[in-house]
Amino acid sequence: MYHDMELLYCVKAQHSGYKKQEERMKKLLLVLMIALIASTTLFAQAAAESVDTFPDKPVTALIGWSAGGGADIVFRAIAEVFPKYANGQPLVIQNQGAAAGVPAITEFMKAEPTGYNVLHWNVAHVIKTHMTKTAFTATEFEPVLQVVASYNYLVVNANAKWNTLAEFVADAKANPETIALGNAGTGGGNHMASLLFEQATGTSYIHVPFSGGGPAITGLMSGQCDAVMANAPEGIANVQAGQLKVLGVFSDKALDSIPAKTGVDQGVDLVLEQWRGVVVPKGTPPAIVAKLESIFKQCIEDPAYIKKMQELGSIPTYKNGADYGKLVAFDDARYEKIVKDGGFGDKYTK
Known part of the structure; x- marks a missing residue:
């Protein structure tokens, strides 16, 4: 009888201990959840403030x-x-x-x-x-x-012998690989435009790559090439100043800012955007x-x-x-x- 009561007491004590431990765990979990929510809120606020103040340097x-x-x-x-x-x-x-x-x-x-x-x-x-x-x-x-x-266009010096795209293409066909055609860099967009222009017109050129559209325009004006396949706004200021002229723009319709007929209007079925x-x-x-x-x-x-x-x-x-x-x-x-x-x-x- 004594041993049974002692065993019962131990079981109750153990159960009471488990219950207290469970309560402590619940309180700990509650504290952790509150801390997590608070930290998440603070992080979100900090992130929002960071975006609001972005950029805070150059x-x-x-x-x-x-x-x-x-x-x-x-x-x-x-x-x-x-x-x-x-x-x-x-x-x-x-x-x-x-x-x-x-x-x-x-x-x-x-x-x-x-x-x-x-x-x-x-x-x-x-x-x-x-x-x-x-x-x-x-x-x-x-x-x-x-x-x-923007669109590509063919630009030459103002005193060049060609005044239309048709004249330029006719000369290139009669004298293949004699006209030096500049571009902004090998493998770039203007170079690709030049290759597609060759393909569309059945012509061939001496391709002269530069380190960008600006240097290509400078090269044209200094005689390093005969023409440049450019992309707006390259050389437009020089066109407006009377130093260069555009033979044709490869857009789907005429552009007020570029004084030239489209390639399509001049018999070259090519749009280069x-x-x-x-x-x-x-x-x-x-x-x-x-x-x-x-x-x-x-x-x-x-x-x-x-x-x-x-x-x-x-x-x-x-x-x-x-x-x-x-x-x-x-x-x-x-x-x-x-x-x-x-x-x-x-x-x-x-």
Whole structure:
């Protein structure tokens, strides 16, 4: 009997101990849950405050083309209004135009995904990934938005012997590989435009690559080439100054800012549209990407930017990150086929 009572007492004591331990565990879990909720709330508030104050230092825009080219002109126009929408912080333009921007873009792959490093991205870079082997793909980076669209055109010195696209093509057919046709860099968009122009007209040229659209225009004016396949706004200021003339613009309709008939109107069935946009490293926080999109969207909707682009033959064009990403992917597939079918470059021919 004594042993039974002792056993019962031990069981009750043990049960009581378990109950107290259970209560302590419940209290501990409650404290942990409260702490977790509090820390999550604080983290969310800190993140929101971080986005609200972004940027709190200069943002650097890397451009894989030389100063004075189309990319440079467009992004400097954005930089002029950028502080108005970016907490007063500037957009610092960094030009690295060697080898059609490939070394610069390769280096950009190492950039921290903080939102303070952005990259100019255009169809020329997409084409380059198919013309030759590169460390990056066309869809390597996170798309932020498209900022402009433009068309290629053929430009020559004002005193050149050709006054129309038809005259230029006729001369090229009669004298193959004697006309030196400049472009912004081997394997880039303007080089591809030149190759497609050759294909569409049955002509052939001496292709002269430069380190960007600006240097190509300078080369034309200094006699290093006879003509340049350019992309707005390259050389338009020189056209307006009477130093150069445009023989034809490869758009689907005439443009008020470019004094020339379209290629289609002159018997060349060719439309060459290019786009420019902003991308950032993969892994950049979505909230920061969204903030950058908002800032750049306000920049390209600014009257000063719109006026500048219209004066220079470019069309301010907004596509959000998702739609811009689809455009990049579409042109990636499109130019892969064009390069393969045309036997251009060396990536698919070796």
